Amino acid sequence: MTTYTPMIQQYLQVKADYQDAFLFFRLGDFYEMFFDDAIKASQELEITLTSRDGGSKDRIPMCGVPHHAAPNYIEQLVERGYKVAICEQTEDPKQAKGVVRREVVQLITPGTMMEGKNLSDKENNYIATISAFFNEKFGFAYTDLSTGESKATILSGIEAVLNELSTSGAKEVVIASDFPEDFRRRLQERNTVTLSIENEVTSIQPSLLQDIQDESIEKTVSRLFQYLHRTQKRSLDHLQPVSVYVMDQFMKIDYHSKRNLELTETIRSKGKKGSLLWLLDETKTAMGGRLLKQWIDRPLLNKEEIQYRQNLVETMIGHYFERQDLREKLKEVYDLERLAGRVAFGNVNARDLVQLKKSLQQVPIIQQIVVELGSEEASNLANQLDPCEDITDLLESSIVENPPLSIKEGNIILDGYHQELDSYRDASRNGKTWIAQLERQEREKTGIKSLKIGYNRIFGYYIEVTRANVHLLQEGQYERKQTLANAERYITPELKEKEGLILQAEEKMVELEYEIFTNIRETVKEYIPRLQRLARTVSMLDVLQCFATISEDRHYVKPSFSSDRNLSITNGRHPVVEKVMNSQSYVANDCTMHKERELLLITGPNMSGKSTYMRQVALTSILAQIGCFVPAEKAVLPLFDQVFTRIGAADDLISGQSTFMVEMLEARNALLHATNNSLILFDEIGRGTSTYDGMALAQAIIEYIHHEVGAKTLFSTHYHELTVLAQELPSLSNVHVSAMEQNGKVVFLHKIKEGAADKSYGIHVAQLAELPEALIERAQELLASLEQTETYTKEVSVVKETVQVEDKKEEAQLSFFDSQAEEKKQVKTTNSKEKQIVSKLKSLDILEMTPMQAMNILYDLQKKVRND
Template sequence: MAAATPMMQQYHDAKQACGDALLLFRMGDFYELFFEDAKTASRILGLTLTSRDKGENPIPMAGFPYHQLEGYLAKLIATGLRAAVCEQVEDPKQAKGLVKREVTRVVSPGTLTDDALLDPLQNNYLAAVALPVDLQAAGALAGIAWAELSTGRFFAAVVPLARVNDEIARIGPVECLLGDEAEFKLHLPSKAVLTKRPAWAFAHDTGASALARHFQTKSLDGFGFTEDDVPAIRAAGAVLDYLQETQKTNLEHIDRLLPYRSGQSLEIDEATRRSLELTRTLRSGSREGSLLAAIDRTATPMGGRLLADWLASPLTDKTQIEGRLNAVAELAHESSLRDDLREQLRGVYDLQRLLARVATGRCTPRDLCFVGRTLASLPKLKAKLTARKSTLLGELEGQIDLCPEIRAQLESALLDDCPLLARDGGMIRGGFHADLDKLRDLAAGGKQWIAKYQAEEAARTGIPNLKVAFNKVFGYYIEITNSHKDKTPPNYHRKQTTTNAERYVTPELKEYEEQVLTADERAKELEYDLFLKLRDIVQAATRRLQGTAAALAQIDVLASLAQLACQRNYCRPVMTEEPVLQIVDGRHPVLDVIETQGSFVPNDARCGGDDGFVLLITGPNMAGKSTYIRQVALLTVMAQIGSFVPANSATIGIADRVFARVGASDELSRGQSTFMVEMTETARILNTATARSLVVLDEIGRGTSTYDGISLAWAIVEHLHDTIGCRTFFATHYHELTDLAGTMAGVRNLNVAVKEWEEQVIFLHKIIPGAADKSYGIHVARLAGVPRSVNERAKQILAQLEQEHLDSDGKSKLAVKPKTKRRGDLQLTLFAPEEHPVMDKLRQLDPNSLTPMAALQLLSEWQREVKAEASRTNLSLTPLNS
């Protein structure tokens, strides 16, 4: 450091300010990296590693041209790194000595605004989790806040600590902030980055004050926050602090903080989101193959992101759901209206992200041009929405602000094809600004001035062939042929001799030349100033334009759902508060799209009331049990976002929670086996489901021994039926469970129809009432190529095992539910015998046929059980006289 040059000292100061981020240090037309940053960048970006100050202690160095910044930033961010951009904030031509440089922003996955770095269809949330002081305290609450810098949306919520990871799964942040000393295991989405922050960043007083200053309010009461929302404010303060620290620019487009309340949306836990593949598939983690990809018909990126939000947080309020369904119905029935709206929406650009770049000072001339084009498409779109039957469509029409004055200025000022870089000029229309037009004429060579000057000099000197010309070596000059050389005026200064002529310059010509040579720079500076004024005009209208953008996104989603309903022949669901499901000819919304038209077999789903509320589905592997139960859950989710559903008819009771445990997975990184994960997720369902919930379970208990698995599955079904009483679809290979339908009023058996023909098994994929008579597992094994001898032996073992759990009447021994003994049930009195199974046996015996030995044996059995109960309850008994 002591021997560092002034520029390297400047580098070290900037590096210290940006912490662990890679420092991209602007030097002329290049961004340079030094020391360990250079080695890292060389490895990740494929840059040539060189060195500066070659000698005993060379400094590793790597760099790239300044115009390639976005591409290299994308590569760095994709690897989870942060990058600090250190710009020259002073014109090198005007600098006196070392050019001044400053870190203008720190780029991380959660702070992106550039289109080149963002997925247009995916939200790019930065989240923060504020943990309670005591993680073990009963009822501990945490705060979660999440913001999208690229659109300005900002939310905060208070959630039980146990639901933090469920909320993180719902939000899907790309970066999450957590206290640097926090000992809490966050389950982040794939490729998401965890950023540790100092504890003071989560302080309530600091956060509340910073938020109030940012929103220019005295408190956050006006946004709907109360004294109970302290954890949410702590998390929101941490988000704002991080954005201010990294962006070092205006964040006015983040103009409100919205409270997110549990109960306002359908609760879907982390495991259920994975099982149902709402927005990402289990196998690849990609959007392709998910429910979101199957139903998305949006015309704009804004609509695509909003549809993902709706799927992440379906509604639970019947009025709001019906409002969306009414709008979708109107657009579905009026095809010309729907087509016109979608046509206009195709001319709309991503206004939300354009406004974010305007507000942060990072917009380009092309961005402003796109804002103007978007505004130009609004009048026709708004006109189509007037006098609509749907209340929601009418409200959205009122939220569209045409901003005609902004549109007029942008259209009159900007060229149709604007460049990306503002400082390069070439964005302002001719005729918009008189001084700019003059400078452009000069920069272009001023043909009119040159022609006029040439004519005047020819007349004054009497040299008819006098010519004014230009070359890069001498600039402007006057050329006189040798035949007229003697007429050369004295104020002409000879510059060059050629074969047939002499070339001269004059003071007047040199002065004009200087004006021409600087005109281009002055024109670019003037254009940049005009660009900044246009940017400020748009920025001043950010709030109005954000409201318009939000309305356009909703219109796009509603029109998209209507288009989907018409394309795929969906029906409008009847929504009810009753816990029922009545679906006729329902289809899986993803497979219905993926498979060949008409090849998917539709099925009914009837649950609730006389149809029972716990449905046990049996049948062989590959027959479609998992598809069927997933289908039921997906149709419920679709209905609660306000979408039509793939069925002939559907009545759907609004659920408060949806739980799905489908498929096997382990969590080796968390030290959990497949069976432990299965039981953990099942435990959560049993502990948190309510009578209004929808539960779909697949093959519960298969991760352990057969008898353990059957026992657990049996007990789980009993708990769902007796204690919770919720709508349940339970797919299983344990045929023993079908006996529950004979002992529990709300249990019904369904099975997947199978056709046997000449020892062949044909899966019909049709769900029918009743229990399957066999599992066909051995048949499937034979189809898979298991040797015949193994299959034959398996049949023998199966027959023996099935016989062992049947009683003398051929009924399952498991179906008899024993009475549960409770502490205090033991009744020691001489006046009334305790209710006990042994006493029941005694009462049922015929006294005339009872032998003394048989009676003594029963009394001895009773005595042993009474002694055992007394031992467990620490009671003393007088010995019973046999």
């Protein structure tokens, strides 16, 4: 350290506390980075790497970004999972004795972003924390710093933690330094998250813990809040009381099942388009969009809560014009949750407050529309809409309609709001009027029409005369101040006096406006809890109108719930596939399941719609349990506590697991955790291994679900041999997706019918995929040969059994003719040859033979028999 300059020593001292972050070190108008930070940042941000003398013999790597452009660069780094520590000058350089004092004022991380392009309007930006306790119990909590909402729970097992982490979509996880290494490794394998360490757990504001009774949850939440306070170094008054939830309150859908069902993103593109969320999202506010995603992630189990939502949806469907008015007004409501967060965080600007004002102005109108819906549930919601008139009045009277972005350059506060500010403005405006009048007078007095009075920050106000007109001035008329190439600049005592008054007024005016603005912001901050409650109610209204709009436009029906676990869907449709296709061409299907029909074994050709049929049953149940109507003519459903799926094939390359291993692990998860109130979807289980292994596993799984689990199960397969299980398992029924041949090509009917499929149509599907014609013809030849082999196998089996029977008869008869030696000898010879033939047949592995091999062996055997 002693070899470095004082400034570099200061940098290294600050950097020592932020080893895992880029340190943006403020030097004048730039943020500079040094040493390894500079090398890495220059690569990540594609900026020039330079160097500087730092006092040591070697030059120090350095790069930097202008302070006004820093937010863009910070966003790029945070988006890639890095952290950025902002180190500002906290002392006026003019008053500094030695090196200017600098301190880190904020640590920006993936989980603590408050604004910017990376912060999606309709997605939460969660930061989570995990605490490990005894017996694989874990405390889990997460917070969205931009909205202030926080949730916490206790989970059993690391798999449950990984599922919750995936559901929340948290981008950063805070753990203690002694968090188990194997669990830490699994966290990073499963999720792309930034890990942060926080060991200190201090007491936090009691109001945030008012709903927490469990000491483990309190410890977990305290670690998270301590990390936020330590890194953000500012007011977090917008943090809401922690909401404690229990997993059993909601339908459990693990990470794999959410992915397979494409609830919030598609498997292929990882994007929203094509998912259930994409289909449903007719929300008009950002906060409504976030709540919709939360509801999809956590379908309800409480029938009363579901029916409460359903009743409101039904009411809105019945009031079309009121619903349309509501949708129009919701468009004018900005993101109240994040506006409240920015107010508390201290980075709200005047334009944000104008947005808040405009949003609050819509609330009384929205309230009246909801009252006009007429139902009791709607009236209760209307009563929860708080217009916050005091804030609306304050903002209407204080902030101009189109304020600048900066809050430190004035022109924010309305005339008439503050008396002292008005007096400064009057002085400034009158002074500028006087300047304009002086310019006219001097032009008339000198006869110089091009004379002008200008201003710059260095010289203040000045009179400028072009060099060609200088001779028109009288000696001593003005005092020369500056000589330019084509002009001279002058001042007068009177001009300097007026300049002092104007500049003093403008400086004080800007300072006073900033002070007034911060006072307004502090007043608004007191209303944050009310604004957050208002935001929750508006969000709920937004999601419910969205359900009503989708249900009416797409002809969904209100489902009912059975108490005896019966499931009956009449003409059900897959909601997303129906939207993507022309609705007229979509083939609807029934699904009926009850205690004598708990398990459906689905057969049929590839591409015929087996997977779509299975998914639509699951999606119909999920839609019902979030309170939405469902795509069917009629639907009676049980309340499913869990949904498990195994659909599609994918290797888990990171964990080194094959498709078949992934398949078995997902099947294991369902078999271990499903109850008789669960829904299981298994698509082509066992296809990742050999035919007999796969068939045996599939049958064993079906039998285990039937005998041990009792869950409603849809099981699709290409193993037609399994269809005989319907004769042995009383709760299993065969259904198939119908298809037909037309002019040698397959036509999929997409209709589910009772019974097993009669054939596979695999080669026909290959034809549809337009594989080369020669390949198709060869496949048909091979198929014919294989089918013939199966016939030969059966015939050989019959011959084998006949020879064995004849052999036994022959042996029985020999005892009666023991006295005749010649006959005995002949019989012995014949018997020996037949035994050789039988022995040869016994040694054959028919199923492993090609058709040609089978024909050759049969020819040899026949030749031996005839020669005898």
